[in-house]
Amino acid sequence: MHENKTDFRSIDWLSIVIYALLVSFGWINIYSTQSDTFEIFDFSKKHGIQLIWIAIAMMTAIVVMIISNRFYSVFANHIYLFAIALLIFTLLTGIEVHNSKSWISLGGMRFQPSELAKFATALCLARLFGSYEFKLNSLKSWTKTILIIVSPMSLILLQKDWGSALVFTSFLFVLYRQGMSGWALTFIAFAIVLFISSLLLPLLWIILGIIFITFIIALFTYKKLPLKAALSAVILFGAGWAYKYFTESETEYDILLVAVTAATIVASIIYTLIQERKLTKLYFALFFFCSTLTVYSVDYIYDNILSTHHRNRIETMLGIKEDIRDVGYNVYQSKVAIGSGGFYGKGFLQGTQTKLSFVPEQSTDFIFCTIGEEWGFVGSFTVILLYGILLIRMVVLSERQKIVFSRVFGYCVTSIIFFHFAINIAMTIGFAPVIGIPLPFISAGGSSLWSFTLLLFVFLKLDSANRRKNYEL
């Protein structure tokens, strides 16, 4: 078992240094939010408790480095099942905090099992992909993959912890890396854009956009698409739009307009098909009809299926509703705090917005406000840069892994950290709805610091094993 002795030279020290910087900087900002005291070792305050958690996280990191790298692949499924059991247990006996029943109490310490579930799912997914000749190309393999991701996700959804559940969607990156069609990723991205734009823009503009994109796809697919047909479609559409504009007619004309234009495009394409005798590449037609359908159904879903609570959050995020008192209060105050930091910031302990309780959850989900306010653009730039370096470094390290288990696990860790990082900062600056997920390594809170440490160091352990020449499977 000579490979279990950790060779210090084989550890990726760059990642560890960034980790240490983020954790320390996080602690400084947590300390700053607890403005009433200057006592560093005050264990009744968040920064004092955070010190204990940092110690626990460091011990965890050391233990991870000592344990054999094989432990994780061997016990991946056991850990996964344990995490699932824990989630069910939480659902039955958990403590409710902020409407989510996602906490359990362990001898006075509160813990969020969903944090362990992320780690467990990452391990289980890595093991599945690492199994002999596994490829994401059969119904069976897809079923297994989706089952592994969706099981913990739905249990967390049942706990009403939306934020943590959404984190599991970040595994899409892993699936993409492991062979899922790039179209799927594009499709999802496009669906989000379509959803948001159909709430923000007038229907006609969106349809116009869809027709335009369809047309471009069609042009690329069929290079000989007759120009006359294309032109007539555009003219027809423009005439219809002008008619609508000048007569100020109501929306019932929209469908007619779209239908006529679509018919012209379809006709011109059918004409081309007859000419070219190729019926295979129908992507653009599919695209057009799916998109149009989506746009029309979004309004229905939005008005009839989503609850007012969620509608408010979405509308506030999209800026449809300027509501600085109610739902938008957190985001508004958060933007004010960050914005008031300016270029250089107000200086350590000098922030007023975060201290005077203007910003809620200032040490956890909204810790980035303190950073933005007290350290300014310089501080937020530095923090984001550190995350950027860490994430890219991890992609590079993952790619370097010789065995699939380690590589998939690496991508899982990267995806989770990336999702948390991007969504958390985006929500503090009003770019994402407030779903309440912590900023990795920085936010106060034991479960999240511990689980991010675990994720990162298990991967670093795997990587360290990978680097040694005498590494054997």
Added chain:
Amino acid sequence: MVARRNIIIIIIIVVTIVILLMRLFFIQVLDESYKITAANNAFRYDVEYPARGIIYDRNKNILVENTTTYDIMITPRELKDIDTAELCTIFRLSPEEVKNIFKDLGRNRSYRAFTFLKQVAPERYAMFKERADRFPGFYAVVRTMRVYPRKVGGNVLGYIKEADTATINRNQYYKSGDYIGCTGIEESYEEVLRGKKGLSIYLRDSRNRIVEPYEGGRLDTSAVSGKNITSSIDADLQEYVQLLMQNKVGSVVAIEPSTGEILALVSSPTFDPALLSGLNRGQNFNALDSDPTHPLYNRAIMSRQPPGSTFKLVNGLIALQEETLTTTTHYHCGGRYPYGKGVGCHGHLSPVNFTNSIMVSCNSYYCHVFRNILENKKYSSTGLALDAWREKVQRFGFARKLGIDLPGEKEGIIASKQMYDKRYGENRWNPLTVISLAIGQGEIVTTILQLANMCATIANKGYYYIPHIVKAVGDGEKIAPEYYEKQYCGIDEKYFDHTIQGMYMAVNGIGTAWRVRLPDIELCGKTGTAENPHGKNHSVFVCFAPKNNPKIAVAALIENSGAGASFAAPVSALTVEKYLKGKISRTDLEQFMLGLDLVTNNPLYARK
């Protein structure tokens, strides 16, 4: 293909980071608006409350002034462990009360202050101030409270209370916790009395300590004190009339005819205005509000009653002006007016001329007079004649708001063609159907203010000034210009002499009000007895004095008492004597009125 995917993932990461950084650069460096808002958050606005104006009576006696009290506030965030026992001693609270307040506070740790105790007396505040350092998180806000040295005129003065949500939503000026005038002068002159709040803006640091005035105090505004008000009320007279009206339900209004200034306005039962100021306001208000005699109701301007025979004065004047009556016209009275359903009268000399008809208050005479008004050939129908009459009555100030500077004035009712057409059908009624209008009964309902104003109009021989309760604002500033304009009632001056002579004779001849004759005062009066279907008649009296160059006109109504001459007349006469002479010679009347109790043991006013 798969090998390239790590690059695509890196690109996604980089693009995300670039978007986040661009947004951060925008809100942190480019967009100035967030800095301004942040400054707003870090501001502390200190409101300076102006002193509310003082209200004087016409002789510079103080009716309402201010005293300073303190509201003790708590900032929950700054609260530390304190000695609750000491807190109890300072504010005279029981430990349970303090415990309850802190229980309400719960886990609230915000910077938003809330009120711990309201209206703490200055001596208690002094004790607190000495030891303020032992109570971190506690501070005091200065508040002014209304005090009433004369304890009179509750209905006239009104009171102040905390502005309710509806007011705050309607009017930008008021914020939660601000006081606003309610009823009386406090309400109608609210904007004059309240002054203007001042505002100081300070920058505060992260520990909520004030660092410096914002922009060196350039934007600060200082409070402007409310203006003082001089009421036309004579506090001594008001006090005396209130005393006379004790244990009676009704109202008295005294007007100076030459100016329209109200000398006394008494609604009885009334209340001590001090009850609605201070800590027990809510409790006292509820008690007054549920009192079956309705002390909060300002009867003088709100209660509408038939004027009874006092209205004969108006009918007589209108008939003279319309020339359907001359001052020499005599009518015989056989104890009743025999036409139609008939109208009863009392025993008096007969026949009577116009002057004597007022002196003896002959019902038959006025039935003839009123029938002639309605059968005037000038008008093509009785209905039109009635409306013409109504119009003339309105010019005396009836069936409309006079425009007194008090809130809540009521209009009253005067019969009209439309009203009877609706009730009886068009052309289905005649002068005899509505003959009770002749003697101020039926579809005539007036306020006492209107009757007092009518009396002042007669005293002035044809005009009045809109009655008002405020003489001057601030340092002798004039009030609204309409209060200085003569309002003519459309009756020629020459017709008033006989009316006034009749009123003079009613008191000083063998008339209805002979019992209230005053030595050395030429009192002119007219009794009225308003029929009341619910109990005893309402006693009504209008009078003015002296006969030449009148100084005071009074109208009084005492509900459920009896004849006008017996109850309302003594009160009115005493009011006149008190005002003109400053002392009472008719102590017999005074003793009678003071001893009269129509409220206690009266089932009408029994608490249900």
